[in-house]
Amino acid sequence: MKGNEALAEAAIRTGVDAFFGYPITPQSEVLEYLLQEDAQKRTGMVVLQTESETASINMVYGAACAGRRAMTSSSSPGISLMSEGISYLAGAELPGVIVNVARGGPGLGTIQPAQSDYFQATKAPGHGDFRQLVLAPASVQEMADFIPLAFDLAFKYRNPVMILSDGVIGQMMEKVYLPEPRPRMTEFPEWATIGKKPGKERKRITSLNLIPLEHEKHNQKLQAKYRQMEAEEIRYEEYLCQDAEYIMVAYGASARIASRAVEMARAKGIRVGLFRPVTLFPFPAPQIEALSLRVKGFLSIEMSAGQMIEDIRLAVGKNQRVEHFGRYGGLVHVPEEILEAFERFYMEPHGH
Amino acid sequence: MTEEIIIAGFGGQGVLSMGKMLAYSAIMQHLEACWMPAYGPEMRGGTCNVMVSISHDKISSPVLRCFDTAIILNQPSMDKFESAVKPGGVLMYDPNGITRTPTRKDIRIFAVSATEEATRMNEPRIFNMIVLGAYLSVKPFLGLDHVVEGLRKSLPPRNHKLIPLNEKALRVGMGLITQP
Known part of the structure; x- marks a missing residue:
């Protein structure tokens, strides 16, 4: 299907x-x-x-x-x-x-x-x-x-x-x-x-509230x-992250494509893992922060000019390097170019 | 076992349905399969392609640059995908409409005169099934019974009466391949 x-x-x-x-x-x-x-x-x-x-x-x-x-x-x-x-x-x-x-x-x-x-x-x-x-x-x-x-x-x-x-x-x-x-x-x-029952109070559903103090309370509740x-709701998936020195972060289709790039890197003896956020809000920041304490760098793979990377950077803080590789405007990565980008960032002597 | 295939030709040649059939056949044989079409403007009269991945394992990337097999049904696709076949891989094409034949020496190339055969059978529309039959004999990892089951799954019921003809075309295609 x-x-x-x-x-x-x-x-x-x-x-x-x-x-x-x-x-x-x-x-x-x-x-x-x-x-x-x-x-x-x-x-x-x-x-x-x-x-x-x-x-x-x-x-x-x-x-x-x-x-x-x-x-x-x-x-x-x-x-x-x-x-x-x-x-x-x-x-x-x-x-x-x-x-x-x-x-x-x-x-x-x-x-x-x-x-x-x-x-x-x-x-x-x-x-x-x-x-x-x-x-x-x-x-x-x-x-x-x-x-x-x-x-x-x-x-x-x-x-x-x-x-x-x-x-x-x-x-x-x-x-x-x-x-x-x-x-x-x-x-x-x-x-x-669904209709007021006799003896019950009328129910009201609205997003309008003209009393600021009440509305602040409503917002606090939200x-x-x-x-x-x-x-309670963070969901994510890790692939070959246990012994990884570097982590690719990707969601959706990008995660599927990046998983192949990870396998290709592994075949070359490079210890790369894939971290896939399943929930984007809430973002699995605590999990990424934990990884940042033991790996050497992150690469965000997105079909965009770099959006999720901001959440990764927030999670990682100054602990580690975070780079981005994106195809966008309707183009989709192929695994080979993800691996090439990874090697350009992390395997060449002077990084960039 | 993992087999990554691209099928490419003009919209209307049955490119997407060939891919669908392969994917369904693989599933009938309890393999994993993924079918990823190029969708959009290229389907309206222009070139059209579909990537099909079949494996014993979970399929990683639905989008690929290199393929174990390319099935090519027109010249623009030949120009685009001859170089995308992995060394040692298979390139299969119908010479009808091909003006520049493939030149690579590091892959196995099969020219399958499917349009010619289909015209001889007076059933020009089933030429793609002849190509598919040829593919199945070059890469014999799918059992014909599973392919026929896959055909049944991928065709809408109103077209099930065409299954015997399609099966015949597959067999004709299989017979066209003499090389192992």
């Missing part, structure tokens, strides 16, 4: 109540698959092609207010259009899953794969002091697995969760074990606005939630 199709099938199996989306390459297969497979017939899931990405995210907001599992998917330019809605979800403490099968920017950019939305996803998915959880799948299997995980996290924290994928993972086909079907929810969270995510 293609990554996008596996993700769509996982959405049906996870008992998602609603998908709202607008077609855009390289993500269009998600909506196509849901319609082809007649998700509505299989589980009663609402699948709707909206008039725009802005509509999609606001429909997610509406469904989330009713305590439903709602999601949308798009690619980079479409995600920019959604940023207001994502901020509202965060402000109103609503669960929702947003999938970004990223392509090169800025602007309409290109339809080819990229990882240049890292800053947007992890630092500023919209206005205001908020964070969303960001999961970065590196295989078709994880495209499927991260749907139930994303919904669990979204409901645990009442917060938007983004699956940040890219055109490589979305378009490629691999073997995949699909998640066990879950029934659609029949009971809804106590905060859901911040506490983000700290809890940092304490």
Whole structure:
């Protein structure tokens, strides 16, 4: 199955109540698959092609207010259009899953794969002091697995969760074990606005609060939630890091490509390992900091001009050298050039 | 065992579906497989390619620079990918439309007159399956039964009636290879 199709099938199996989306390459297969497979017939899931990405995210907001599992998917330019809605979800403490099968920017950019939305996803998915959880799948299997995980996290924290994928993972086909079907929810969270019961208080969901003192308190509560995510939700994978002298750091498609570069380096007797952040927020900073105490250097591999490297540098501090090697604008690394870049930085007598 | 293949030609020649078939066949044989298409503008009339990795182990990189095998179906792809075959690797091509034949001496080169055979069979569309058959006899790591199963998996049910014809084309292709 293609990554996008596996993700769509996982959405049906996870008992998602609603998908709202607008077609855009390289993500269009998600909506196509849901319609082809007649998700509505299989589980009663609402699948709707909206008039725009802005509509999609606001429909997610509406469904989330009713305590439903709602999601949308798009690619980079479409995600920019959604940023207001994502901020509202965060402000109103609503669960929702947003999938970004990223392509090169800025602007309409290109339809080819990229990882240049890292800053947007992890630092500023919209206005205001908020964070969303960001999961970065590196295989078709994880495209499927991260749907139930994303919904669990979204409901645990009442917060938007983004699956940040890219055109490589979305378009490629691999073997995949699909998640066990879950029934659609029949009971809804106590905060859901699904009609006032006699004798109960009226529920209110909003991101608006005009009393500054109260709003500061609300923000403090949100911040506490983000700290809890940092304490509890960091996910990562290490490959050949145990005896490594150097560490490549990469996520998503880049991690797959870098893993081959690591194997090629190992074949030459160079002790390199790969550290793959699975959550980009929370970023596995403590784990990278720990590695920095025993290795000689880091190389960040990204399909961008260098975004995640800032988080690596923050984690590493002055302990170690951190370098970046990126292809961008829709170009994808090949393993050979990653190894060449690594050797240029670390194996040649004068570094650079 | 790891086999990394690029299949390249014009959009419409069935490049992507050949790759899909290989990937599915490998999975039927309980191998790991990864299919990575070049998607986008090159699919609309221009050149088109797909990288397929098959292995006993987990597949690392879906994106590659060098290949164990290149299956080439047009001249632009020949120009681009002859140099991408690993030394000792295989380059297989259909001479139809090829104006500059490959020149490398460090790889095994097979010219498979698939278009000609397909025309003789009065089924021009199945020329790609003839090429695939030839590939399967040069690199015999996939059992024909698994390939037919892979074909069934990769074709939509409405096209299942074409499976016998495709199987026949595969056999014709296999027969075209005399060299080991």
